Amino acid sequence: MNRLVIIGTGGHGRVIADLAVKNGYTNICFIDDYATGACLGFPIIGTCDHIEDENDGETDFIIGIGNNSTRKEISEKHKVNWATIIHPSAQIAVGVSIGKGTAIMACAVVNACASVGNHCIINTGAVVEHDNIIDDYVHISPKAVLGGTVHIGKCTHIGIGATVSNNIDICSDCTVGAGALVVKNIAEKGIYVGLPVRKMR
Ligand SMILES: CC(C)(COP(=O)(O)OP(=O)(O)OC[C@H]1O[C@@H](n2cnc3c(N)ncnc32)[C@H](O)[C@@H]1OP(=O)(O)O)[C@@H](O)C(=O)NCCC(=O)NCCS
Structure with missing residues (x-):
């Protein structure tokens, strides 16, 4: 290596x-x-x-x-050996699984029993709480916070500083804007902004 x-x-x-x-x-x-x-x-x-x-x-x-x-x-x-890279200051709790090609940046927290898919980004200072399921190709931006038992679908982007309340399901191919607050499930792909979020388009 x-x-x-x-x-x-x-x-x-x-x-x-x-x-x-x-x-x-x-x-x-x-x-x-x-x-x-x-x-x-x-x-x-x-x-x-x-x-x-x-x-x-x-x-x-x-x-x-x-x-x-x-x-x-x-x-x-490309079928190559995709590396998983974790910054030494990130906190990865017990029972966590992290897929190949995923990067976990400085000071991020991935708490107990969360599962992070392949080719994800858990960016600087982001919090992925216990029992989250983060599907492949997701990006959790810096300082975004996901409460416990959140599910984020494939290719979804959670913007910088956004907050997702616990037990929320967000479907694939969504963008949650910078600073947004998600308190209800999002079942339709699109761009969502605001506190609480509304669909922008
Ligand atoms: C939501 C987002 C994708 C929209 O981008 P966009 O389509 O280019 O939107 P625009 O910048 O043209 O803004 C359109 C309108 O939405 C508003 N808006 C944009 N982003 C917003 C946000 N996060 N929350 C609230 N309103 C927002 C703008 O103020 C503008 O309002 P106006 O028409 O009244 O002037 C983008 O602003 C965003 O939040 N991206 C996430 C960035 C991020 O987290 N980066 C992390 C990199 S590590």
Whole structure:
């Protein structure tokens, strides 16, 4: 577990690089369709077309791209060893399961018996309370708080600082806006904002 290829040199990819260093990866490089040269001193070795070329069976890969659909698309295309990366300051409780390709950022809390799917982002300082079920490709933004026994469907984005009350079910392909408050189930995909949330479109 020494070599890590990070796909994407944007903001999220660069935060992943910091996690990689803190997780003991010593051979870190980037793949990016739009950038060349180096990023944070780590080489950019090619575009997404070259992912398979780097797959020697020993290298780990992670998608450092914040857009949920893009992570889904890339991960479905390539069969490689997707790494799960957790910042050392994150609090992961007993009975938690975390899928492959998922990143848990600094000071996030994932409490007892929660399950986090594949290629998710639990961002800086987010709280995922006990018994949550977070499906694949979900992004829980910085400082968002999910009460106990919440279910978040595939590809849904919970915005920065949003709050979801306990026992709430939010379906796939939703965006819950920054600072929003969810107190009832959301069963229809769309963008929801406000306190409590209303569908925006
Ligand atoms: C909800 C969201 C997706 C809407 O984006 P958008 O479609 O580009 O919307 P706009 O910025 O054009 O705003 C449209 C209207 O909605 C309002 N609005 C936008 N986001 C809002 C929010 N989170 N809460 C309340 N109102 C909001 C705007 O003030 C604007 O109102 P107006 O028409 O009266 O001026 C976006 O604002 C948001 O909250 N994204 C989450 C960002 C985030 O968490 N990032 C984390 C990255 S780590």
